[in-house]
Amino acid sequence: MIDHSHPTAHTATHQVYNQVPPLFGHNLYAGDPALQGAVYINKGRWAEADLHRYGEICGRPEMIERGYAANEFKPIFESHDRIGNRIDLVRYHPSYHQLMQLALSEGLHSTPWTDAGPGANVVRAAKNYLQSQLEAGHGCPVTMTFASVPTILLNPEIAKEWVPKILNRGYDSSNRPYFDKSSLTIGMGMTEKQGGSDVRANTTTAIPVGDGIYELIGHKWFMSAPMCDAFLILAQAPGGLSCFLVPRWRPDGSKNPLEIQRLKVKAGNVSNASSEVEIRGALGWLLGEEGRGVNAIIKMVAITRFDCMTGSSGGQRQAVVQAVYHASRRKAFGQMLIDQPLMKNVLADLQLEVEGSVALTMRIAKAMDLEEVEHEKMLLRLGAAVGKYWICKRSPHHAYEAMECLGGNGVIENFITARLYRDAPINAIWEGSGNIQALDVLRAITKTPAVVNHWLDEMEGSLGVDTRLDKAIEKLRNELADLDQFEYRARHIVDQMAITMQAHLLVQGGNEAVSDAFMASRLESSGVRSTGSLPKGVDVETLLIRANPLMV
Structure with a gap:
């Protein structure tokens, strides 16, 4: 008699093999x-x-x-x-x-x-x-808290109470007044329905009520991280657009009327709450002078733009890490993916993008450290906008190409590549989208022409090293000197500023394989090129080693 109480061997449909286990337990710094x-x-x-x-x-x-x-x-x-x-x-x-x-x-x-x-x-x-x-x-909220400090310092009396708690290395998520907490986080509410990036079109009003206190009435279309302890908010005071620190709780312990209407349902960045808020007579303290709200937040804007660069560079790196790790452990057509020439080209090209992004991001970080030096100050004035524009704008397609390296698994939500792809457009749009960044670069050039000289002077150290870079710098110099249809050409100009600066920085970095590959693919190529179209002669093996998080 046949025993049917247990499945037979014929019922086993498949075994799990040629699938890549999750990557963890690696050192993100040592492998980069x-x-x-x-x-x-x-x-x-x-x-x-x-x-x-x-x-x-x-x-x-x-x-x-x-x-x-x-x-x-x-x-x-x-x-x-x-x-x-x-x-x-x-x-x-x-x-x-x-x-x-x-x-x-x-x-x-x-x-x-x-x-x-x-x-x-x-x-x-x-x-x-x-x-x-x-x-x-x-x-x-980490970025906004960091970037808020210069603006809050414009009101010494408020800063005396708030800044020490902002700088405290603690985290208190409790829902209670700021004066009962030892560490605080700061958000911001700038954007309104009718204005978007045009904050001067804001209609929220601020009415002085005495003792340096204002009453704010209006709305904000985007207010991120609404559980922060206070927010930097732009509103129209009697003297014009001004900046205010608006706490979630009043000094008497009552709730400040910042009334959340709803949370935004976003394509990416979903762990962070973004809200619409009605401001119904909320108490606020003026930061700086009435009518100089944009000036009050200008340094905050530069810092938040820089952090967009940093976050997008990190996203690019994680996308490459996942793609290379997958390709080094997955077989197709009888061969490991990473050993197949076309996949090598794609992966090396993805890593090359990271190389340029990291080089530019860290150079601008150095400029932030040395801002008291005129050259560094001028470099930062352009670099925050150029880098934010270029790195953040390159990230969505970069994330997609990395996701494609994983095939169908890449778009599944429990693979991180799907999240990287959803998150990638956010930094390109927040803190001023592409056109805003490009126009800001042109504004700086026309208002302070010396910034162009400093940008070009920064690249002087690489002149004579490679004719490709020499030609690119000379072409950029001519582009910047030509003011005809300047605004219409803005994106093209900023593209060239970013690429030439990245090439220069990679030359200064000293890895010839990386800088040569960058110039061969970014400076010599003409027209539109797809990821994975590196020319012959590029040292892809060096790039793959640098891409692999486990090759340490």
Whole structure:
């Protein structure tokens, strides 16, 4: 008699093989020679041991899992409590708070202010780059908190109470007044329905009521991280557009009427709550002078743009890490993917983009460290906008190409490449989209022509090294001198500024294989080129080694 109580061997449909296990347990800093080289050359070498330590932390499986959980369990908005009191509460998954705790405990919101010195912004940027590879959304309040300090200092009386708590390396997510907490986070509300990036079109009003206090009435179409302890908000005061610090709680302990209407449902950056807010007579303190709101936030804008560069560079790196790791462990047509010539071309090209992004990001971080030097100040004035425009704009397609390297798995939500792809457009749009950045570059050039000389002077050190770069710099010089239809040509001009500067920085970085490949593919190519179209003669093997997180 046949025993049918157990399945027979014939019922086994398949075995799982030729699938790539998740990547974790690697050191994100030790496996990233592009980052290491850029940190060294920009005066951050003193923090090497600390960066190795942090790279190991960011590669731990529990840290990677927190990034997944924070995105799977999105923020939830509760307008009222169970008996009808208005509370405007946003609840986050514990993983989000754990990532915030990690970031703030490492000083990603504070160290260049508390421990200024050579390489302070470079090292902070390197850590931010590593942390952003875990998850992008929580970086928004970290960046805003960091960038708020120069603006808040414009009101010394308020700064005396607020800045020490902002710079504290703690994280307090509790829903209670700022004066009961030892550490604070800062958000911002600039954008309105009718204006978008044109903040001068804002209609929110600020009415002085005495003792330096204003009452704000209006709306904000985007207010990110609505559980922060206070927000920098632009509003129309009697003297014109002005900047205010608006707390979530009034000094008497009552709730400040910042009433959240709803949370935005976004394509990416979903762990971070973005809200629409009605401001119904909220208390605010003036920062700076009435009518000079844009001037009050200008440094904050530069810092947030820089962090967009950093986050997008980190996203590019994580995309390459996943693509190369997959290709090195997956077979197709009888051969490992990474050994197949066309895949090598694609992966090497993806890494080459990271090389340029990291080099430019860390050079601008150095300019932030040396801002008191005129050359560095001028370089930063252009570099924050050029880098934000170029790196962030290149990231969505870069993320897509990396995702494609994983095939169908790449678009599945429990593979990180799907999240990287959804997150990639956010930095390109936030803090001023592509046209805003390009126009800002032109504004700086026409208002302060000396910035052009400093941009070109920065590249002087690479003249004579390679004729391709020499020609590119000369072409850029001519482009910048030609003011005909300047605005119409703005994107093309900024493209060339970014590419030539990246080529120069890679030449100065000293790895000839990297700089030669960059110039051969970015300076010599004509017209539109797809990823994976590197020309013959490029040292793809060196690029693949630099791309592989486990080749240490």
